[in-house]
Amino acid sequence: MTSLASSHLMLLPTLNCPARCGYCFGPHQGSPVMSPATLEATARWARTLGDDGELQITFHGGEPLLPGARFYRQALPLLRDGIAPRRVKFAVQSNLWFLTDALCEAFGEYQVDLGTSLDGPEAINDAQRGAGYFARTMERIRRARQHSLNVGVICTFTHQSVERADEIFDFFLQQGLGFSIHAAVPSLSQPDSPWTLPPDSFGDLLLYLLDRYLNHLDRIRISTLDAMCRSVTAGQGGICTFTDCIGRHLAVDPEGWITPCQRWAGMPQFRLGNVHDCPSPNDLAHSPVWRLWQERQERVVETCAGCPHWAYCRGGCPYDALSVNGGRWDPARRDPYCAAYRRFFDVVTDRALAEVFSEENLRAVAERGVDHRYGLLQKGRLLTLLRGGPHPSQVLPQARRTVAAVALAMSASAEEAVARLDCLGLVTRPEVALASVRALERSLRTPPDHLVNAYLHVTYACNLTCAHCYAEAGPRRREAMSVSDVLRLAEEAAHLGFQKVVITGGEPLMHPQRDALLEGMAALRPLPRPARLALRTNLAYPLTPELVVALVHAADQVIVSLDGDEASHDARRGAGTYVRMLANLRCLREAAPALSLMLAAVLNAAQAQGREGEAVHALGKELGAPVRIRPPLPLGRAAAHPPALEPHTSLEEDGAETLAQRTEIHLTCGLRMNVYIAPDGSCFPCYALHSLAFCLGNAVKQGLKQVIEGERFNGLRTITVDSTPYCRACPWRYLCGGYCRAWRQGESIGSPPGDCSALQKQAQAKLCAALEALGVPPERWEAACNDCQPFDYHTIRVSD
Template identity: 50%
Template sequence: MLLEVRRNGHLQTMIRQLMIVPSLACPAGCSYCFGPHDGGPTMRLETIDAIVRWQSAFDGADKLDVTFHGGEPLVAGAAFYRAALRRLRRDLASRRVRFSLQSNLWLLDDELCEIFQEHGVSIGTSLDGPERVKDPQRGQGYFRRTMAGIERARRRGLSVGCICTFTSRTAPYAEEVFDFFAREGLGFTIHAALPSLRYGQIGDWALTPEAHGELLVGMLDRYLPNLSKIRIGSLDSLCRSVSAGQGGICTFGDCLGRYLAVGPDGEIYPCQRFAGMSEYELGDVHDCPSQEALGTAPVWRTFEERQRRIAEECGDCPSLGFCRGGCPYNTLAANGGSFDFTLRDPHCAAYRRVFTHITDRALEEVFSEENMKAVVAEIDNEAGMLRRGRLVTLMRGGPHPYETAQHARQTLMVVALAAANSAEEAARKLQSAGVVSNRQLDEAALRSLHWRLTEPATGLNNLYLHVTFACPLCCTHCYARAGTERKGTLAVADIARVCREAVELGFRHAVITGGEPLVHPQRDALLDTLAGLRREVKPLLTVMRTSLALHVDNDVLHQIGYGTDEVVVSVDGDRATHDARRGTGSYDLTVANLRTLMVLDHSAEVSLATVLPAHLAADGPGQAVRTLAKELGIRRTRFRPLLRLGRAADAQFDLTPESLRAHMPVHDQLALGFGPVASCGIGQNLYVEPDGSAYPCYAWHGEDWLLGNLNGMGGLSKIVTSDSFRDLGRHTVNSNQQCCHCPLRYLCGGACRAWNRPAEQDQPDLDAAPTDCSSLHARARTLLIAALEHVGVTVERWIDAGLPLPEMPPIVKERRVGQDVATVKAEEGG
């Protein structure tokens, strides 16, 4: 078995999820708990530092998921998490770490919520259903304390998912448990109570394989008609496993080495279930072991042998490819800690039952009349035969119906908020319209949304460093008017200095752009300097934006692939569309360099950036970019609108909303994720030209908008702490002279100020009404109607509840019918 490989001297790791167990202690006393809960020391920050050193030895662009587990992980306290998350985020930034936490939430307080919100920590908890079901097996008062933690998290904008454990006592109440989670708006995963390697006395709580199989099949049948109301992650994974032919979670796959756990003292275990059991230790993070070293541990060899031999024992099973014998812990727990009797998970019968049930139902849906008509009507190589049907939706992957429904509800919530005087009023009207049902829960969500959309943004996002405006191309849409005749460069030493300042100030990204940064006269020195900065300036992520439309050799492409955390390459559609804008032959040169870059070793994430009008982004040119990305194994493609700037200043095209995925059809935007916005991000980003002069953005640059110079006294810090820069963040759709009266303002976020850019000699008014925004308003209105359709609420009921559906923007309406603004405001609801 391959434990590790080397690329240019860098170790590559197979670890995808790392579980950190800060404490084996737990204040609860769950009757069926098979995991660690008996106390012991709490993890020290020195162990976090050792984890960082250990993981830093493994280089690569693959993401790392870090889960804090227990025992009860919150026993470690706020000070531990404030320091630990900061260190892990900063020092493992190249792994693009995502954090999660599994806790009973009893110890969650506002300080911890603030820390978890800052670092984007996903919260999971254990909840076995309503109080009368949960407390008899987890202890009196457990339900109320955990629900209090859930509500606290929700009030602070943190979403919570649940693990629901079914025991021999609670499995008969499965339907009641399902209804509880749907009513509370809580997604969950299904776990079965199982025997323990530690505590033999809990065996009476365990589900039999037969009862477990019955539970899974029954829950799936209840789940499928309710996909828009709730999400059950474990059932989603089972369905996708069948369609993909391989398991999607640790239980159903060759898990060894992919889900390692680190205990409080730094001991490494195969997974969290073994934490605290010395006989299952693989090593110690303080020794910084390689995977080759871990592979010499007796436990590793035993598990590896089991993994190798499972195909022999389960070779006659049609589910082998997506089951792989189940969980090794379950096998050991059921067989006295040994693989000598069997290698199979004792719940093999349950898994086989549900996999067979999924397969049978899937075949019914695939050969249904509705699905076959869809297959015949349109060729879709990606979806194949999986087009129509509830189960087919889960097997196909992509947006989940529950997520789409949530996006639709949020769309309606922000319109109600924009038109109401309070979250309470908005919740009352939404309930009257039939959009929400849990008034108390939705008021809390509305208050959180209101805070997010009305509080001035304080974080810093992108520092755009235009290191040169020279460029071998002369693109017709270039906002910088870059070209071969442009002179001036930002010195490499200044770039390094500014990046170091940026991380101290809290910027998230330093974007090296141009012009074409690869024609910088000190290109090699620039790339070498950036490569050295990558680790030094974490958690700041460095990004190189390039056309790659140059003749460069493999050595330079190799430098590019290791120079920054991300390389963003511009590809504007198919060959014809791209070359019409960037010059004949530029497409082929860019794509040839891209193909070589993707074949060469590289640690940077490579993504594509595409500038197209919305109708072309959704049509052939946009699809050509998506196809190219898929062919090359590029996971992310960003579409951006054309702007009336630079060489495109006199072009005629519609305004584009600031909302995410605004180039997509509205139903796709709802499915893939719509996020309400109040601003374009002004006051969070900084635009820097080659001479060091700094401006609010590419639309607002010129003498009147100069914020300072990076090379002046005080440097970057003086600029971003100035009153002029800080004032920018308060200019949102809520302060805009026109947008503030529009109930659809959070659906578009206003128009890019490129459309409102006055002559450079004029002092700007950042709150000036946009030019005719009818197209923006029409799109936002269409999005609102699509959201109503998705949740099954008629336009008539929406309006009867006192909620708005304006036909045109306030000021546009005034101009057309000659009314005064006050009349328009009254008619539009405020």
């Protein structure tokens, strides 16, 4: 039996399209719209594609928005829930002409990525795609942005437009639109197309755009070049052109016909089967078309023998090879752009070696050692693309914002803050810098009003008696919320706009109606998006096969608590708990490879950076699960032996670039963004403030909506680092967000902590990472900000 490893499924709701792009490979008219029956058959068939990793579903065409919002309101939940528990990520590739507010709302709810096609400025674009195309698409891009939807762009370069590549690049740079690069190839219906981009011109284009790109990495992203550069060090292709694509990428046309990708739609000779027949992976693999692809992969190995780039090129795209061969299938024919790709990969390899041995990079390696994340690829523009990790277009703007926040915190006015930034060499246009700092200042005067997490403590019963438990849960506790109340409050939280609803305890699996709870959660999973349903568990509970299945279907994410290695975990949670948890965790991962898992650890700073943290990190890597590490708090059982105040730490935050990118500006510790709901329905701001004095109301009796809209909850918005006497003079306050109220020395919500030097140190590390990313030397910072609270720039480590 063949097992498919499909990671990308393209659905073509219709092949019709109102645009008339000169070089389009597809039919424009005469196509039906995908029926509900075909959608349902697609969901059933997609379950046969395996459950390994995330499945990307892209709605393509034709023009995929022609069926309208009603189609997507049916398709998105049907596919997401029908393919569960495998995670699904949606995208749409469209000219956007039919993008309505209703579609934007649906796409926002289901976190759909939007892509469009645009070939540069209006004159260039419309010469290739038809008069009026540019105006209609740009208008819809603006509409998408109004709904906080980002849009990526495919830019097709033709024989005519390649000579104006500089204008095209400048257009996307000015518009703040990232793009991918496509070359116009002959369509099968027009083999002598005047639009076709010759291979030598394509090679020149790739190298020209690489040079422009490397000089503007902080302002734009070209995904094609990112993937091609990264593939050199990864040793495998990063986009479909450079992979053995059959089976990895599949398409379904409006009538349910399955083809190797969307380019083959409408060509009966390249059909693999039909979703209405629900063909198995074995059926697809034995189809004549599949065998054609396998033969090509075998023959191209011979054709490309000796090429140093074979591992990450794989002979290129089969469709491109067919298109330049007059529609005749030749299994030995390489992609016609082979010479262009080889030139590009040769240049990248040579430049990468030069950057590795540059003085700047060697100095960084000598100072840091061979970093376990980046190895020898530490300093150099091209090296930032080759090594992966955060992109400069994400890192540098956030780094500038971080430095500006500190400058603003220590200044009496926005003008003074800009003067400091100018001394740091970060100002090129003073009027623009002042406008940006004033905008940041206004945002810091506006407390956050979004909702993040609703924590539903469904019971305080627990199979363990952990030494650090803030709820003091244990086997003797009996409090439990009824299943009907749990489900009602979870749904209400989603409708109110909470990003995540966390089912926690105690141990949720100790709930007296556990099976009914899990069954109800499974039915609740199609919550209004972007809300996600999470289940927190110690996973040291006996798991039956039936319980494993119920867990897999009950939540979008399962968060498992562990505390380092076996010794540290058992010391806190009881002998044998680590072994049970680990066996159950591996069982859960084996049963559902695509299940979203997270490991949540409570470790002090020494543990997080020692063997305990390494053990958590290693397990997360083994299971493909992100890790979140938080410090112990002086709450519940831990209050008897309160730990020292330490900054939050996380093994996800490793490296200057990562830290610079992830550093956020905080006005508050999180007050008014989360809610803690006890088993009896009592609501509190957080677990640090869950005493009677801070009760916000009762969600079971009043309804959660009344609590969240109430005066006590909304009054928390006024408690910020600028209103708290202890914080408002601190230059680090916007990088810190204030101390966790668990550390307050007094009963008042504004009582200061005994000592927050550790939090200051963490904020300083964030500033150091930002300055390093921006290339600001220590002495320049000291000269510009010598009135700032002093710290030793040279001894603070990003990992502190």
